[in-house]
Amino acid sequence: MAKITVLVNGANGRMGREVVKAVLNDPDLSLVAAVDRSGEGMDAGILAGMPACGVTLSTDLAQTMETTHPMVMVDFTQPQAVFGNVQIALEHKVAAVVGTTGLSEEQLAQIRLWTEQNATSCLVAPNFAIGALLMMRFAREASRFFPHVEIIELHHDQKLDAPSGTAIKTAELIQEERQALQQGHPQEKELINGARGAAFEGMRIHSVRLPGLVAHQEVIFGSVGQTLVIRHDSINRESFMPGVLAAVHRIREVSGLIYGLENLLF
Ligand SMILES: NC(=O)C1=CN([C@@H]2O[C@H](COP(=O)(O)OP(=O)(O)OC[C@H]3O[C@@H](n4cnc5c(N)ncnc54)[C@H](O)[C@@H]3O)[C@@H](O)[C@H]2O)C=CC1
Ligand SMILES: O=C(O)C1=N[C@H](C(=O)O)C[C@H](O)C1
DSSP states (O other): OOOEEEEEETTTSHHHHHHHHHHHTOTTEEEEEEEOSSSTTSBHHHHTTSSOOSOBEESOHHHHHHHHOOSEEEEOSOTTTHHHHHHHHHHTTOEEEEOOOOOOHHHHHHHHHHHHHTTOEEEEOSOOOHHHHHHHHHHHHHTTTOOOEEEEEEEOTTOOSSSOHHHHHHHHHHHHHSOOOOOSOTTOOOSSTTTTOEEETTEEEEEEEOTTOOEEEEEEEEETTEEEEEEEEEOSGGGGHHHHHHHHHHGGGSOEEEESTHHHHO
16 A cells, blocks of 8 residues: 655654654655754754654745645644645645644634635644543533533643643533533632633633643532542653544545544544
8 A cells, every 4th residue: 555645844843753753653654744944954854863764854835745745744833833834735735634733713714615625634633642532522521510610731831822722622622511601709809810710611721831741631620529630641742643643544534624633533
């Protein structure tokens, strides 16, 4: 069977380097291009801590697509860049696997249109760790019985967006299931701005940023005389790779926009 050819965008970043390594180690995938705004001309394999692979980093995504013709682009860049990157990929009829967070609902709607216009597909996955998908699924289920809930997400201090994409997706899933509820005391007042976290449909999301952390989330439910805590920890970035690889393998078997890895895998 022919290998799936892959372009990694953001190949010099924390996630991008891990994806390059995972693609190089997968016998059914072929890394044909690596793009990043830093590290131009460096070998992607070496940057990822592997032997040289002969793919050097470039900075121009469109031009690189036109010369290397990848089947799939994997994007782990940054919130301000991802929308434009996805447009370039889909207009070149390259299927996109997107881990970068920060896309708005309006942007997702536009991405859906591009997939339709170009007869291709795009997965936007706020979290590729299978344990995180289960944490979100369990939280959604628990909220049927425990409508009082707060989300605490904890990440490394280089993260650009808050709250995390995972926390937003978790809140959206909970919202689908739980009864409408404005939590907290109606007269509560913040003595310091932001003390109660971000408000989302009557629940609160809290963001912690500290060196030493990777990606962690607790969903805390409270009821009379009991609490339930659902927690997931990514202790390294390898935790995301089985999900990324599964998405690269499957993305061309589907069409349109898929939001959430669970909708491709489960
Ligand atoms: N969906 C998931 O499971 C996960 C998602 N993420 C998300 O992935 C994104 C990247 O995270 P990290 O790798 O930690 O960040 P990072 O800052 O380590 O890497 C981003 C890389 O993208 C490059 N870059 C930025 N703008 C670019 C552009 N316009 N064109 C080409 N390259 C560009 C940077 O030079 C950098 O090398 C973030 O949005 C983060 O939230 C991170 C971990 C897991
Ligand atoms: O920036 C990160 O690191 C992560 N970002 C994603 C998010 O915003 O949810 C996924 C994971 O939490 C790691």
